Amino acid sequence: MTDISRRTGLAAATAALLTGAVPSASAAAPRRAPALQRHVDALHATGVTGVLAEVRGPHGRTAARAGGADLRAKDPVPWNAYYRIGSDTKTFTATLLLQLVGEGRLKLTDTVERWLPGAIRGHGNDGRRITVTNLLRQTSGLNDYVALGADPDDLTPEAYRRNRFRSQTPEEQLKAALSKPPQWLPDAGDPAGERRWSYSNTNYVVAGLLVEAVTGHPWAQELHERIIEPLGLRDTLTPGTSSYVPRPTATGYTYFPNGTRPVDTTLGFGGGADGCLISTPRDHGVFLRALLGGRLLRPAQLAAMKQTVPAQDWVSAAGVRYGLGIAWRPVAGRRDGIWFHGGTSLGCVSECGVTPDGTTAVTSAAFTLRLDSREQNEKQSRAALRMVDAVLGGGPGGGRSGARG
Structure with a gap:
């Protein structure tokens, strides 16, 4: 559902996982790239049970995998396995709203109050001071319902099993977020221009x-x-209130705090527009290339998406700037950097990246989440980022300067 632990360092009870039974549309092994395989192996070596990664570019598709789909069966991770992309869902949601902006059906400067009267009120929260831009750029000051509900005592295998079939409505999630004063209110004179950022x-x-x-x-x-x-x-779907992921997939494992063994956390509720999507490396890569390649948004809206503010709390990478549902970071060998997001669910971490022109995208799933050790979590995150950067760094277009806002 979310990836708050990667963004702010909080090992919050994020959540949302699944498993199930639907045939994959693509089971054939893709072309493999030795360089990608080396980085996938390195990610696996950090303690991840199974890894799957894919690169899609102008010359086709390459992929690599390591580890097993399940610790007991020892089968390899399926090619084109389904997995929860977590907060990578946010890029899809931002794209929807920007399409509506391009059609003239709303404005980025519209307030939440304009469309959802009275929805954001109480404890100092005020929807009249929050615009569409503030929501998509994470500059609204609204509290994170996940962080507010994160109780360390709930980060146990027993609590996970009790709650894995429990769903929440958006209204319930919003109510939880509004139960306390906001982190700040955007400037009344220019709320859309707010630059304070918090995921x-x-x-x-x-x-x-x-x-x-x-x-x-x-x-x-x-x-x-x-x-x-x-x-x-x-192979991209919204699971609704279902706690299952279609097959083929791999078992998602979580190391809970104070635990010593990985726990199967594949089942679970995945949230909604903030992080519920289930997809595959192939589909996720197609989406990213289409988005940055200009196939989903008009030029003005794509340019608006790329207007960023510094994301100081983004602990897994340096120099990150956040736009409208997508983030930018510098990469060695590319003056224009790369665009990405990422998502974390119990048992699965999605990492991705795409070149500014949409030519090449890399997508990946690591079927292990470490909540037991910040050191192990960071080691896994760094290995995943190195993989993405190695694929997208340099190459065609690496000498151009990019729009960073």
């Missing part, structure tokens, strides 16, 4: 509600009709 899943809960208010349709319907179907993302 909050609540922003994208509200963004999903905005999609529904503007269109009159469920967020999942708009996602399917505007992105999934046009791009042919046949």
Whole structure:
């Protein structure tokens, strides 16, 4: 559902996982690249049970895998396995709202109050001071409902098993976030110009509600009709309240605090517009290339997406700047850097990156989450980032300067 632990260092009870049974549309082994394989092996060596990564570019698809789909069966991770992409969902949700902006159906400067009257009130929270831009750029000051609900006592295998079939509505999540005063209120004179940044899943809960208010349709319907179907993302789905992930997949394992053994945390509720999507390396890569390649947004809206503010709390990488549902970071060998997001669920970490022109994208899933050790968590994160950077650093376009806002 979320990746708050990667963004702020909090080992919050993020959540959302699944498993299930639907045949994959692509089981054939793709072309393999030795360089990618080396980095996948290095990620696996940090203690990840199974890793799958794919690169999609102008000359086709290459992929690599390491480890097993399950610690008991010892089968390899399936090619094109389904997995929870977690907060990579936010890029999809931002794209939906920017499409509506391009159609003239709302403005980035519209307030939440304009579309959801009275939805953000109480304890000093004020929807009249929060715009669409603030939500998508994470500058609203709204508290993160995940962090507010994170109780260290809940980070146990027993608590996980009790709660893995429990779902929450967006309204319940928003209510939790509004139970305390906001971190700040954007400037009344220019709320959209706010540059204070703090990662909050609540922003994208509200963004999903905005999609529904503007269109009159469920967020999942708009996602399917505007992105999934046009791009042919046949293996991307919104699970709703289901706690299962389709097969083929790999077992997702979590090391809980004070634990010594990995726990199967594949089942679980995945949230909504802030982090619920299930996808595959192939589909996720197709989406990223289409987005940065200009196939999903008009030029003005794509440019707006790339207007960023510094994301000081992004602990897994240096120099990160956050735009509208997507982030930018510098990479050695590329003057224009790369665009990315990332997502974390119990038992699965999604890492990705795409060149500014959309030419090449790398997507990956690591089927292990470390909540037992910050050192191990950071070691895994660094290995995943090195893999992405090695694939996208330099190469065609590496000498251009990029729009960073």
